[in-house]
Amino acid sequence: MQLRQLSLRPFRNFARIDLEFAEGGAVIVGANGRGKSNILEAICYQSIGKSIRGARDHEAVPHGEGHFDIRGDWQQGQRRHPCRVFYGADDGKRVFLDEAPLPRVSDLVSHFQTVYFAPQDVALVLQFSAQRRRLLDIVLSQADAVYLKALQTYQRLLTQRNHFLRSLGHRGVDPTEREVWDAQLAKPGALLRHHRLLGLVEIMPDFARQYDVFSTGQETAGLLYADEVIESNPDEIPTRDQLEATFRQQLRDGFEKERHAGHTLNGPHRDGFVFTIDGEAADAFGSQGQQKSVLLSWKMAELRLLERRKGQQPLLLLDDVFSELDPIRSAHLIEMVEDFDQVILTAPRQPQESLGDRYARIDLE
Amino acid sequence: MGPEPLEDLVVAFTRLPGIGRKTAQRLALYVLKSPPQEAESLAAAVRAARENIGHCTRCFHLTERGQELCHICRDPRRDTGMICVVEEASDALALERSELMRGTYHVLGGALSPLDGVGPEDLRIAELVERVREEGIREVILAHNASAEGEATAEYIHQRLDGMTQVSRLARGLPAGSDLDLADRTTLAHALQGRVQF
Structure with a gap:
């Protein structure tokens, strides 16, 4: 899959x-402030x-x-797909694929996959837990539209449940209503955790292997999700039903604390990664x-995951x-991406x- | 900005659901251009509807003022052992168009949404439970919207009615007259899960 044209x-x-x-890609050269990163950001708009x-x-x-207004022309095999992302202060954001409007912006995600790496953001990305989860959410949403759908439902239900918890300050607990919000939240919540675990287990071997290449030392890189070390054995991942039952139990156990806090303290939105x-x-x-090596290795592993899942x-x-x-890491990187379909670089x-x-x-x- | 009375009318139209500023302006200008008696009859119709339509005391569907029960609850041909639960009166009107619903309705008046301050006591759920207990209801059909709030409301009612009567929900699947390849993944998944023997 390649991007052949871009109009801003x-x-x-x-x-x-x-x-x-x-077809192979481009190196965009320009002094700082000329908008190199803005071009990459615009390309990502077409993807996510x-x-x-x-x-x-x-x-x-x-x-x-x-x-x-961002217009792109993407090539998949012999076919061209025009894509347009438009945002107006009055009408909001609209997306068009093959000249036809899509009902929702999220319908665009998972059509054109991109992997974006900006080493200057590395500290920002790695430092905050929310940023690391975002990294995971973006790649998994691109890998599977079901994930994005569940993420949106989860966020909606999370807002509802948090308001429910806050409303308890001035009314009694209706145990049935409590059960209902727990149950509703647990369904997409379990799906997110399941997809995350499956994704991480799949990414893990590539990530560790890439880190060996990029790192100058002898150390080994790994991944932790919700305090569990990610091993590369998919058989050890709990089923979605098990995860749903666990999540329900966590919500039951944490209820008094959450009622006091006024928001949901447990769930995929808080899981450590x-x-x-x-x-x-x-x-x-x-x-x-x-x-930098960690994030770069992760990005290379993202590429492999998306390639396997989407077949392109x-x-x-x-x-x-x-x-x-x-220079050593750069050289490794350039060598490594030699066999990739299309790569777009920026440089001053x-x-x-x-x-x-x-x-x-x-x-x- | 036009003259003030025009502006007032535009703003009044903007408050209607689904009407943006542009459409509101068009409607307002249309009203001004039409003969005075047409505008008069529109105003009269709005006032009359507002004054003469109330809620059925049994199912909370719309009814003419002075009538305790709505035309559906009064209809002797209706199956009174079956209640179809909907969020709003507009949902009952939509189901009526199918001409297949032979039972009665129960209009909840919304869906659970703590975000908007709506809890179970703000909906007509207690009244529904009461009806099921008193009226010998064989089946309750939950016809909620496919939103997160609609699902939560249906689940809540299901739990409250547990063991009292048979509870069913509408099937979810492919819309009639549409192409399979245009359906989104969630719809297809529901259609596959809810497949029926040929």
Whole structure:
């Protein structure tokens, strides 16, 4: 799968720009502030329907404008698929695939998979638990539309249950109603946990192998989910029914505490997800270099997961990797992505590394 | 911004569900352009509906003022052993269009939604339980919306009626007259789970 054209009119700092991408990919060269990252962000909009940097839609509207408009032309085999993400201050966000409007923005997700890596964000991404869960949610939503659907239902029910808990301050507990909100929340909650465990177990071997390549030391990288070490054995994952029963029990046990807190303290929205180096949390104990290797290895493993699940290679987006990674890691990276379908890189100047001729150079004036 | 009375009318239309500012303006201008008696009869119809329509004391469906029971509860041909539970009167109207519902209705007046301050006591659930107990109901059909709140409400009622009567829910699946390849995954999953013997 490749992105062949991208038109922004407007988007962030671009009033109007039309880009063509070669099959193998491109290196976008431009000084800082020219909007290299904005182009990658726009591409991600076509893939996940929202900002990969977690920005709100209106922030991507240029000053003095009322909308942004991103049009892409994607190639899958012999077929071209035009895709458009439009946001207007008045009408909100709308998406079009093959010229036809999609009923929901979320319907776009899982059509065009992307993997985005920006080493300058590494500390931010690894430091916060919510950011790490977001990483997981984005890749699993791209891998399976059912996951995204469950995530949305879960968030809706979570809001309802939290309001229910808060309403108990001024009325008695109706035990049946309590049971109902627990039961409703547990269904999508168990699905999310199940998909996360399955996904992590599948990612784990690739992640560990990639880390061996990128790390300069002898240490081993690992993953922890909800305090459990992720092993690469899918047979040990509880079934969805078991997870649902466990979650229900957690909600029952934590009820008094949650009633006091006024919100739900247990569930996939709070589950810890941690990268480890030799068993220690990478965000607390790892060096900058180790953290970059961790995130890079994770991204490479994401690529493999999406490739297996969707039967096509995702588009890889690498934001300013040469300034942030040392020459050895950069060289490994370039070698590793040699056999990927399409890679789009950004750099402040022509990279010193020999990239080969697959990357057509695009200069931002 | 037009003259103030026009603005008032536009704002009044904007408050109606599904009407945005642009449509409201169009409707308001239409009212102004039409003959005075047409505008007059619209105002009269709004007032009359408001004044003369109340709620059925049994099922809470809409009824003419002065009539304790709605036309469905008064209809002797209706099967009184069967209650179809809906969130709003509009859902009962939709089911009536099918001309297949032979039982009576029970209009809850919404769905559970703590977010909007709606708990079980704000819906006509106690009244439903009372009806099931008093009227010898054989079957309760839950015809809720396929939203998170609709599901929660159905589950709540199911638990409250547990052991009192047979409770069923509407099947979920493919819409009539639509193409299979256009159906989304959730709809297809429900359709597969709810498949019936040929």
